[in-house]
Amino acid sequence: MTASSPESAGSGVPAFFTGEQFAALQRLCALLVPGLSGRPGAEEAAAAEFLDFLAAKSAVSRGSLYRKGLDELNRRAKSRYGKSFAELDEPQTVPLLEPLRGDWSAAGSADQLTRFLMAVKEEALQATLNSREWSVASGRRGAAGLNYYWRVLE
């Protein structure tokens, strides 16, 4: 007899970000990691919902980086287009995501928004590639990663 994991049966309920922040995060994740060639993107993998959960469980620094970054995206969207980031057309998002076109540096950018966008780019991608949806679409249980899990040793 086998049992499924909780995540496989239900939808994650956002608990950390405000409604406007979360809508921006969903839109951002979908832009950064779209579905491609029959493979799921961040939207199908519920990456934003997972990152909301991760931020809730993390130290203050991660949540703060995300909250400030999402607020800044919304602020710039409203200033430039008079609407929130989630409501923008894709071409309208291009200038706001320009920091992602900069070269990588080991020290990371001094600019807060750039640091946030770089973090979401990597984490949304990882949350997508490590998702059940990615495995299912690939047709292999281990497509997203299969390894030995070491149990608690006591």
Next chain:
Amino acid sequence: MANQTRHDVVIIGSGAGGGMAAWALTRLGVNCLMLDAGPMVDLEKDRRLVAVHDLPYRGFGEPGRFPHVTQASEFDANMWADERENPYTYPKDAPYYWVRMRMVGGKTMRWGRASWRLSDYEFKAATHDGFGEDWPVSYRDLAPFYDRVEPMFRVQGRNEGLAQLPDGKLISDESPDTGSVKRFIESCRRLGVPTTRPRRATGTLASSVNLLLPEAMETGKLRLVSNAVARQISVDTKTGLPDGVYYLDRRNGREYQVKARVVVVAASCLESTRLLLNSAARQHPAGLGNSSGALGRYLFDQFYVKNVIICVVPEGRGGGGGRDLMGGAGYVARFRNLEKREKGFLRGYTYDFHSGSSPSARYFPLYGAPLLEQLEATRGAGFSMTTMGEVLPRRENHVRINRELKDKWGIPALHIEHRYGDNERAMAKDSMEMAEQMCRGAGFEVLARHDQMVPPGESIHELGTCRMGSDAKKSVLNGFNQSHDCRNLFVVDGSSFVSGGAQNPTLTILALSLRASEYLAGEMKKGNL
């Protein structure tokens, strides 16, 4: 009163140093009791295959559980020492990443298996360039022990006849190089830089748990106690010599004591020094065996610049070239400051290199579909290098006991102060520039390069703090890993190193422990211990 037995030797720790001590001593007829702070692992029952999406955190790991263990994944998180149970401190401006494992076998359960010999460029480094101290042993002293350890650990590699990377008793690696690796080696050759194959212990598991402890057990001379957290080495109040160990049951905190004629400490570099510092007694007010004041001093490791360069092999894009072009790995041996002082720093560095990796998304200034297309196009077409550099042993880099902080078992914790200096920074920068020359010379496309060292400790090659030496006023141990102050105290792990080169230290720990243990057994036989 069965437990009042006085053992010949109590060995604290069951990793490379402790495991080898048990192997060598028991074969020579010495009765040993081994204490390890962690549990015994059953490889059949304690692990199972799991898909990453079935893990609670999708492979990200539980946030905050291991702020200093970058190596820990959500799969193997339960193997690493819990930082909340095993706290330590460091200055705010100098983070130290102390990476520990508490289980029978220690870090040999998870090590990278790289098995390089040190040379007299390390053992006699002070004679060579005037910095620090020479070891009290030379390569010639240790070579016969390397000769015996390599076959035990089934080390595979290729002998190159390099003075800075002595040849070994290896399983010869004769597999062909791929096209990208050949091009890289040729580029290095034009720059006068020596390369070789990786040199690694082979086998499904290459641990003291399968290679050392079973044979020691078969002698009937070894008793292994798991979940035994050593708190303090006890000292005979009359002689001032160690006479046993106080330890606690990891699971319930109950304290016990064992008596022994000789104590062999192999708890891992900093845990060994912590134990000695916590074992201060009337005759040893600054810590056991610390009349020199060197205990806790001269902490060093090997700095890493992880992925100092990330490249793409142009012909490998889109899966081009196949296995004839991509794949394979190797090692760049030290080439700086060998025959003459040639750069603005002392000593040198090495690299690991790998062909056939997939560059991370972070290196592409893209997002969305163009990023995903680039990731697909460069999958398996990557070439990367990681620098491993020698860190100078400096007195100011040290550990001491933090009396304000205790671990879960009430044992005072360590305060660790370790900063890299200008020598390491200059070396890291040079390694980045040389890596770029090597890769561009091979025709690779450079995606990113940097010279940012990982924080001290992260390489898990912490060394020193209980160093050997010929002068008892400047060192803790003699040339046989024996305390200058207490003839029946031996320390046989990385804490005994005087300097470390850039080579991974485990093979040298094994060789030193074998040599020290056979000396110890000989001294016992002569009645000197």
